[in-house]
Amino acid sequence: MDKINLRQYLATNLHVVENDVLEIVEHCTVQQIKKDSFLVRQGEYCRHGFFVEQGLLRQYSIDEKGKEHIISFAPEGWFITDRESVYFNEPARYFIQAYENSQIVLLDEDFNQLISKKISNYNTFNTKLLHNHIRHLLKRIDLLLSASAEERYLQFVTMYPDILLRVPQTMVASYLGIAPESLSRVRKDLARKNFKK
Amino acid sequence: MDKINLRQYLATNLHVVENDVLEIVEHCTVQQIKKDSFLVRQGEYCRHGFFVEQGLLRQYSIDEKGKEHIISFAPEGWFITDRESVYFNEPARYFIQAYENSQIVLLDEDFNQLISKKISNYNTFNTKLLHNHIRHLLKRIDLLLSASAEERYLQFVTMYPDILLRVPQTMVASYLGIAPESLSRVRKDLARKNFKK
Numbered sequence: 001m002d003k004i005n006l007r008q009y010l011a012t013n014l015h016v017v018e019n020d021v022l023e024i025v026e027h028c029t030v031q032q033i034k035k036d037s038f039l040v041r042q043g044e045y046c047r048h049g050f051f052v053e054q055g056l057l058r059q060y061s062i063d064e065k066g067k068e069h070i071i072s073f074a075p076e077g078w079f080i081t082d083r084e085s086v087y088f089n090e091p092a093r094y095f096i097q098a099y100e101n102s103q104i105v106l107l108d109e110d111f112n113q114l115i116s117k118k119i120s121n122y123n124t125f126n127t128k129l130l131h132n133h134i135r136h137l138l139k140r141i142d143l144l145l146s147a148s149a150e151e152r153y154l155q156f157v158t159m160y161p162d163i164l165l166r167v168p169q170t171m172v173a174s175y176l177g178i179a180p181e182s183l184s185r186v187r188k189d190l191a192r193k194n195f196k197k
Numbered sequence: 198m199d200k201i202n203l204r205q206y207l208a209t210n211l212h213v214v215e216n217d218v219l220e221i222v223e224h225c226t227v228q229q230i231k232k233d234s235f236l237v238r239q240g241e242y243c244r245h246g247f248f249v250e251q252g253l254l255r256q257y258s259i260d261e262k263g264k265e266h267i268i269s270f271a272p273e274g275w276f277i278t279d280r281e282s283v284y285f286n287e288p289a290r291y292f293i294q295a296y297e298n299s300q301i302v303l304l305d306e307d308f309n310q311l312i313s314k315k316i317s318n319y320n321t322f323n324t325k326l327l328h329n330h331i332r333h334l335l336k337r338i339d340l341l342l343s344a345s346a347e348e349r350y351l352q353f354v355t356m357y358p359d360i361l362l363r364v365p366q367t368m369v370a371s372y373l374g375i376a377p378e379s380l381s382r383v384r385k386d387l388a389r390k391n392f393k394k
Contacts, residue, residue, distance in 0.1 A: 061339050069342040071335055083332040087325060093336070123320050128284060130327040135280040137334040138268055139290070142258050144341045145266040145374045177342045 003030060005053045005077050006105050014125055020118050027114070029106045039096040039104065046082035046092050048106045050074070055102025056166055059094045060174070070175040073163050079107075099167060149178045150186045200227060202250045202274050203302050211322055217315050224311070226303045236293040236301065243279035243289050245303045247271070252299025253363055256291045257371070267372040270296075270360050276304075296364060346375045347383045
């Protein structure tokens with residue numbers, strides 16, 4: 001059924017009744033995105049939030065040497081957007097690209113207005129969501145500053161067991177801020193430790 | 198005058214009229230914090246947000262080897278808190294400690310309720326503030342993943358010229374995720390380049 005993940009998200013997290021859910025999602029556009037297509041390119045203006053119904057997106061920057069640095073992954077059930085342009089009217093700082101063929105629900109200002117009107121606790125929920133996002137980003141910064149390659153990898157495995165199986169190791173290494181060779185070494189060491197157990 | 202920086206913040210950013218400002222800040226407690234005192238220790242529960250009227254706080258973790266990793270600095274006019282405990286009722290993940298003798302305004306749920314009631318656009322403002330915080334954290338993650346020690350240092354100098362003069366180089370290095378020796382080298386290289394200009 002159409003937009004089933006978004007509807008389930010709203011029903012579960014915001015306790016929205018079925019009729020209201022249908023009304024809220026009715027006007028949202030669904031886009032089929034081919035693997036490797038861009039939703040936003042660095043320097044462009046992005047006007048939507050994206051909810052991932054199916055598939056997998058990634059958000060990344062490219063440095064002066066042409067190397068990609070992964071800021072975030074967004075699999076099914078995740079929201080992603082470019083904050084620079086949506087909230088601050090500045091050109092996008094990052095690329096958002098489909099890593100798999102994906103189905104995306106576009107969320108715009110009308111969606112925000114409607115959901116705020118329909119759901120009395122939406123603002124409270126949204127604020128909590130933003131605080132949760134902030135604490136996860138702070139934790140990631142802390143891990144980048146303080147944790148070994150092995151600790152970062154184990155944290156990733158716990159948080160994103162699914163993504164680990166869907167993307168190449170080079171992308172995991174990019175997200176973790178370690179060299180691909182270090183990631184191979186960490187994986188070998190862990191395999192050896194588990195074998196010995 | 199009492200809480201002058203908080204009052205100025207509210208008047209400037211939220212366009213609150215003087216009488217409302219006075220009413221909002223009236224019930225907030227001010228604390229004098231001695232250099233090196235803790236506002237929150239890792240593992241404790243924090244119940245307040247903190248607005249820095251005067252002085253300088255830092256938020257940091259300590260790794261297994263006892264090394265400190267600076268998550269954020271908060272000088273005059275900044276808000277800081279422990280999100281884990283205030284919003285998610287979990288023990289604090291980081292220490293918040295005064296680096297200078299500081300004057301702190303404690304903000305609690307009553308403050309939030311009053312400010313939401315008094316200021317019609319407070320929720321919108323707060324949401325924008327959270328999005329702004331998120332984009333700065335994402336940028337920091339991007340710099341940690343992709344930028345050289347020199348780029349990170351130059352970014353820090355631009356964003357926090359004042360803090361640079363108030364804390365030792367080891368703390369700047371800790372915030373930037375680089376070794377103190379690398380920071381010394383970067384500073385020497387930059388000094389040489391400027392001298393040649």
